[in-house]
Amino acid sequence: LAKTTQPISMDSYEGQEVNITCSHNNIATNDYITWYQQFPSQGPRFIIQGYKTKVTNEVASLFIPADRKSSTLSLPRVSLSDTAVYYCLVFSGNTPLVFGKGTRLSVIA
Amino acid sequence: DAMVIQNPRYQVTQFGKPVTLSCSQTLNHNVMYWYQQKSSQAPKLLFHYYDKDFNNEADTPDNFQSRRPNTSFCFLDIRSPGLGDAAMYLCATSRATGGYGYTFGSGTRLTVV
Numbered sequence: 001l002a003k004t005t006q007p008i009s010m011d012s013y014e015g016q017e018v019n020i021t022c023s024h025n026n027i028a029t030n031d032y033i034t035w036y037q038q039f040p041s042q043g044p045r046f047i048i049q050g051y052k053t054k055v056t057n058e059v060a061s062l063f064i065p066a067d068r069k070s071s072t073l074s075l076p077r078v079s080l081s082d083t084a085v086y087y088c089l090v091f092s093g094n095t096p097l098v099f100g101k102g103t104r105l106s107v108i109a
Numbered sequence: 110d111a112m113v114i115q116n117p118r119y120q121v122t123q124f125g126k127p128v129t130l131s132c133s134q135t136l137n138h139n140v141m142y143w144y145q146q147k148s149s150q151a152p153k154l155l156f157h158y159y160d161k162d163f164n165n166e167a168d169t170p171d172n173f174q175s176r177r178p179n180t181s182f183c184f185l186d187i188r189s190p191g192l193g194d195a196a197m198y199l200c201a202t203s204r205a206t207g208g209y210g211y212t213f214g215s216g217t218r219l220t221v222v
């Protein structure tokens with residue numbers, strides 16, 4: 001499994017765009033990249049997933065460069081309710097998700 | 110709404126007294142997982158079932174066991190809880206093992222006294 005590295009914490013003001021970058025230098029050809037969000041005392045929630053280039057949904061965008069050694073989760077115009085831990089995970093078809101340390105995002109009014 | 114339900118939400122057990130946590134799903138997913146999450150740490154995979162096929166992580170203590178009597182239900186049994194087993198226990202489901210679209214329950218917070 002490719003090891004992931006992401007910042008331990010980030011702060012942002014409300015209304016700003018937040019970009020969280022994750023490095024996964026050892027990503028394999030068949031691996032996908034997925035991001036989960038976790039609020040205190042709740043289970044993680046799927047946000048977005050991609051293989052390469054850019055993926056966008058109603059919540060976030062995921063940018064993956066051509067070499068796929070990193071990925072960036074972009075949250076547009078964050079609000080206080082986006083305060084959470086964000087996990088970057090790399091997985092292949094038959095392996096369960098293994099969580100790394102995650103990034104604790106604090107949104108400030 | 111289809112969902113993953115964990116009961117109870119909070120569980121207090123005595124040191125050494127067996128305890129069972131339950132998880133049910135209405136998603137009809139093939140795979141069910143148990144994760145342990147200690148305070149300020151990431152979720153740690155304990156084991157998972159692909160249908161009835163049980164897969165134990167190498168570092169999961171023998172003290173932890175699981176049962177999946179049917180597609181909808183999965184149980185986590187802790188045979189002799191120690192103080193170090195106090196944690197949030199998260200159940201998750203997915204259609205296939207690859208990480209796409211896991212649905213997690215809200216967790217059971219276990220306290221050992």
